[in-house]
Amino acid sequence: MSKKTAVASAAAFVAVASFVGFGLWKASQPAPEVFQGQMEAQEADIAPKVTARIAQILVKEGDQIAVGAPLIRMDSPEVQAKLAQATAAQEAAQAVAAKAEHGARPQEVEMARLNWQRAVAAADLAESSFKRVDGLAREGLVAAQKRDEAEANFKASRDQALAAKAQYELARAGARSEDRSAASAQARQVAGVVAEVQAAQAETELKSPVAGEVAKVLARTGELSPQGVAVVTVVDLKDQWVVLNVREDRLQRFAIGSEFEATLPALGNQAVKFKVYHTGALPDFATWRATRAGQGFDARTFEVRARPTAPIEGARPGMTVLVR
DSSP: OOHHHHHHHHHHHHHHHHHHHHHHHHHHSOOOOOEEEEEEEEEEEEOOSSOEEEEEEOOOTTOEEOTTOEEEEEEOHHHHHHHHHHHHHHHHHHHHHHHHHHOSOHHHHHHHHHHHHHHHHHHHHHHHHHHHHHHHHHTTSSOHHHHHHHHHHHHHHHHHHHHHHHHHHHHHHOSOHHHHHHHHHHHHHHHHHHHHHHHHHHTTEEEOSSOEEEEEEOOOTTOEEOTTOOOEEEEEEEEEEEEEEEEGGGGGGGOTTOEEEEEEGGGTSEEEEEEEEEEEEEEEEEEEEEEETTEEEEEEEEEEEEEESSOOTTOOTTOEEEEO
């Protein structure tokens, strides 16, 4: 064997031995630890505030909607009837309040004034008659009974004139301030009832309080929708986060405020940076880990939540997230 051949053989042997040694070393190393989580998004379950029958469904699953977009129209004859009753009661209360505010009509005031003048004239006549009868009685020309009757008639006419004057002043002054306040308060109370029924009527057209994507439509046309039961679920894809379950001995890597990089297999293993904003203990989820023979402890698992530092195009709730 030549010297050149021996050198080549030795080099090949060293290369093979190095490759095998590196492979054995690599195999002896622990596999990289991978945390698996999933994407979550903010969901809103939208329910009606009144019980009504569903007349029309205006959205379908997958629709992109804005705030205030109509979702469902419902039919409620009971709400319509209550609105008619409340409106009629409001009109009556407003009429009473206007009457109390404006007082008596000019014709009524004039009638009260004329009645007062007539009573004054009757009182003057009764006073003159009494004076004449009283003079005749003093001369003995009229019996005392006639004098007493004339005096009684005079006093009654005088009091009637005073009553007519009070009635005239009352008509001219109008209602008392307390009566006006009570009538106004009654009108406001009925207006509140009308506003309440109008709010219930507005709820028969269910609108979305949030923007996002329609995830579920649980209602069917013709069904009776109970109050407070969700009929549409809207998910806000702009408000997403990842949820990881991390054992406490690995929790330091996911401290609140820290950032880490993860990949989303559904998006071609796209690398995304996340920032931790929440850590919550899961007391019923623990893994037993022994540290020494005969000793050990429960390694608690914590729920870690982190938001992407930038929007992830195409990310959807439920997608797997891998953290190495």
